[in-house]
Amino acid sequence: MLRLVMAVPDSQYASKLSRFLRESEPSWRIAAFTQEIALLRHLEEAPGTELLLLHSSFLPAIRAKADAGALRGRIVALAERPGAGEGLPEVAMYQPMSRLLTELTEHMHGDARKSGEAAGGAPLLTVFSAAGGCGKTALALNIARQAGERGYRVFYLNLEALNATDLLFGTGEADSLSRLLYALRTRPEDRATEELERLRRSEGRLRAEYFDAPDHPGERLAMTAEQLRELIGALRADGRYDLIVADADSGCGDWHLELLNLSARVVWMVMDDAQSLRKAEKLARYWMGKLPMDAGSVSFVLNKFSGAMKNEWRLPGKGPAGVLPYVPQWKAMAGLEGWFASPAFSGSVDRLLDEWGWPHRFSPELPAEGGGPYASFAAVGRRAR
Known part of the structure; x- marks a missing residue:
């Protein structure tokens, strides 16, 4: 659960916004306040908030706190006018709800993308498992497709x-x-760029670009960690993509470890199967100290989930970071469209993308007023003023 604390003196606005956020983002835990004393008491009793969305009138009270330094970088100003946040990141108070939600999501999850961008170019999301048969390709394809539908340029x-x-x-x-x-x-670099341009393919149904599949395994088996770095570096430096989704082979070689360390997000897939869990546990222990697991960039995701775990969870964390349903139709699936035809699986992938920091980039044009989930705060703002 991601924790958002919001504070705004207008009780009607606070109620409307908190209700919309809870309905739109069930994975967020939201606390709303209209008075300074209640806000300060909550922050003392419940530390660890990911984001504070504060109306500008609450900023002096927060800055006067003895431990205000610990909140630095986690405060976003809810601004009635540009500049009201006094130098802090701002979200416009009166705008369509869905647009406000998109901006909040950017602030809540932006670190996932920034970590990849800081490494030089498009962030890399790797789908990995220690054992075969966990459904890596199904998940990687669905991540690529749904990220493309969200407005990202994907490889x-x-x-x-x-x-x-x-x-x-x-x-x-x-x-x-x-x-x-x-x-x-x-x-030379320009010739390599020409080769990349010639070899990449585009697939409209996937919403992504890709390379053709090899006939033989030799090129992958012979790949070194240095060659992998050059390949990822070329895709990042190309400037054409917002996200690279890697569908990695199972294994524990040097290039596997290099790939995971180059990734902004590692989706490590397991199944509720004693062998699958044991292999993941052994490999995680073998790579202990070599992967940024403590930084939160490795997510263990349980695939083919049946509703209750039968085996003990001994991997990092109290349990899986996400679960994906079993889709038996895929056993006989050959065409591409069938891989995107499960609403339950697609919904689970959508939730994971939200949690990992790749929200929808584009919002539809919305009316200034009206009811429903796309209503604007403009009318509330006029009453408040």
Whole structure:
């Protein structure tokens, strides 16, 4: 649960906003206040809030707190006019609800993208597992598709030694990745860029670009950690993408570890199966101290969840960071569209993208007034003033 504390002196506004946020983001725990004394008491008794959304009238009280320094970087001003936040990040008070929610989500989750961008270019999200058969490709494809639908420019990078995505996308240039890796190593930068432009493919149903699947596993099996760095660096430096989704082969080699360390988010998939959990536990212990698990960038996600765990959870955290339902139809699925036809699975992926910091980038044009979930705060603002 992500914790948001909001404080605004207008009780009608506070009630309307908190109700809309709870309905729109059930994974957020929201506390709303209209008086300074109640706000300060709550912050003393319940530390650890991810974000404080404060009307400008509450800022002096917060800054006077003895431990105000601990809140630095977590305060966003709810501003009635530009500049009312006194230098803090601002969210306009009177605007359509959905647009306000998008801005709040950016502040709540922005660190996930910034960590990747700070590394130089598009952030990398890697879907990984210690054991085969956990559903990595199904999840990676759905993440790429739904991120594309949210307005992100996505590259889907399949790194499996035995890559069967030619069943989904069709056959093409089977040695495309080998050619690109060779170009990155031996040719001037402009020639390598030309090769990348020639080899990438676009798939409208996926909402992403990709490389053709190889016929043989040799190019993936021979890949080194240095070659992987060059490949990810080229995709990031290209400037064409907002997100790279890597579909990684199961394994514990040097390039696997390098891939996970290059990632802004690692989605480590497991199943409620004794063998799957045990393999993940052993690999997590083997890589202890080599992965930024304590930084929160590794999320253990349980796939094919049946409603209650039968095995003991011994991986980092009190339990899985997310669960995905079992979709039996995929066993006989060959076409691409079928992989996106499960509402339950798509809904679970949507929730994970929200939690990991990739919200919808675009909001529809909304009316200035009216009821329903897309109502604006404009009318409330006029009454308040």
